[in-house]
């Protein structure tokens with residue numbers, strides 16, 4: 221785990237989870253230990269030092285305090301003895317439960333969602349990302365503002381205290397509602413300008429592919445490997461929050477756009493995922509999804525089935541997928557051979573083609589590019605004549621860039637261009653077309 225703070229500057233955290241006995245787990249739900257381990261990774265990503273992990277088995281969650289009263293006493297003495305700053309609970313807490321726990325333990329109590337939001341708040345770089353996180357935080361807090369109202373003005377620099385502008389929130393619900401409206405309004409205008417960028421991008425008729433996957437799967441590392449871009453890749457979870465888009469050239473010399481997106485994680489409420497609309501748009505509009513899995517993780521299968529579920533929820537289940545088993549360089553010590561894992565995950569993904577790569581050392585990346593080339597829809601070349609008004613000369617430029625122009629003549633108020641154009645480019649400029657014949661030639665490069 222990477223963290224930059226020396227131990228004495230990090231918050232001392234205890235992690236708590238409850239294992240419900242006698243209840244069948246959801247098909248892709250993790251083992252409680254595995255979930256607790258993931259929580260530890262998250263907490264460390266947020267800068268905490270883990271003092272202890274506590275797992276309690278119970279038939280049900282306690283309504284008032286989640287854990288039972290005996291366990292609570294035990295926890296209280298550990299908190300005191302070990303000088304603990306924050307207790308992090310691996311389940312979503314209701315407002316009352318959180319308040320009761322804080323009062324009883326006399327220390328800060330944060331749940332999994334708050335921790336994730338906290339990391340998000342820290343990582344968001346763009347204005348849109350920051351607004352999205354604040355909106356998600358407010359939506360999380362609102363239903364928890366029951367009774368006398370929780371202490372909204374917990375100031376400080378620790379985990380869970382980077383709440384949405386404590387000072388803005390110190391009063392009541394109405395102010396929060398007001399703030400939510402304001403953020404939504406600001407988001408609309410930020411999105412408006414992104415919409416313009418997106419349209420500009422669409423004017424360049426390239427297909428977009430999106431990297432998706434569980435957090436820490438290696439999406440950004442693969443993105444950098446494929447595009448030569450210097451996107452932050454980090455062992456901390458949720459290194460990427462804002463989508464980044466770059467061009468990639470395929471072996472056929474066709475170009476595509478690749479976008480790197482926020483990682484998915486279990487127990488992140490879909491409403492929160494929805495807040496990351498920028499990412500979702502990249503995903504739902506992609507021609508192909510590159511589903512990246514950390515094949516070296518013992519939880520690979522659970523992670524990939526979770527990702528498939530989120531893709532379902534956001535309506536991207538029918539987008540063609542390539543399963544990319546990453547971190548192949550680390551394989552060897554795992555119980556399942558890469559070939560078996562590939563077969564199994566591919567079967568679960570409805571037979572999606574898969575490829576094993578190492579974003580780290582580049583192994584398999586050429587195979588991935590070949591596969592993308594084969595999977596991209598055919599794009600036949602046609603020969604067409606265009607009349608482009610002088611007011612739209614940008615289109616002439618576009619044809620020079622993305623087609624093979626064979627002649628170009630400037631007439632009174634338009635330019636006549638003859639060109640070999642791929643079908644996808646042709647669709648963009650169809651309104652200027654005056655004649656067209658399909659050519660029986662190989663795609664130009």
Ligand SMILES: Nc1nc2c(ncn2[C@@H]2O[C@H](COP(=O)(O)OP(=O)(O)OP(=O)(O)O)[C@@H](O)[C@H]2O)c(=O)[nH]1
Pocket residue numbers: 433434435436437438439440441442452453454455456457458459460461481482483484546547548549550577578579580581
């Ligand atoms: N050994 C090895 N490590 C890798 C490989 N790919 C990525 N990593 C490491 O895995 C960690 C996570 O990589 P990222 O590329 O940031 O992962 P991500 O999927 O973008 O993560 P989020 O943006 O947090 O969702 C980093 O420490 C990378 O160096 C690989 O092929 N082999």
Ligand SMILES: [Mg+2]
Pocket residue numbers: 439440441452453458459460481483
């Ligand atoms: Mg990333």
